[in-house]
Amino acid sequence: MRVSQALERVLLLAARYDMSALCLSQLPDLRDMRRRHRRERPQMIIRLGYGTRPRWPVTELMAQ
Numbered sequence: 001m002r003v004s005q006a007l008e009r010v011l012l013l014a015a016r017y018d019m020s021a022l023c024l025s026q027l028p029d030l031r032d033m034r035r036r037h038r039r040e041r042p043q044m045i046i047r048l049g050y051g052t053r054p055r056w057p058v059t060e061l062m063a064q
Contacts, residue, residue: 007046014048022047 014021024045 010046019048020051
C-alpha cells in the first residue's frame, strides 16, 4: 500500500510540473539491468521528463 501511495505522489507531482511519466516494467528483465542492480530487485523503472511535443488539447481528443 505504501509503495502505491508513493508512486501516486510522484506521478501527481510530475503532472503538476507538466512532466511526462513512463512506467517501464519490462526493463528489470533485461540482462544488463540485472548486472547493474545485483543486490536490488527493481520491479519497475519510472522515466520522468519534459516532453518534446506539446500535449493535445482535451477538446481535440474528445472530439475523436
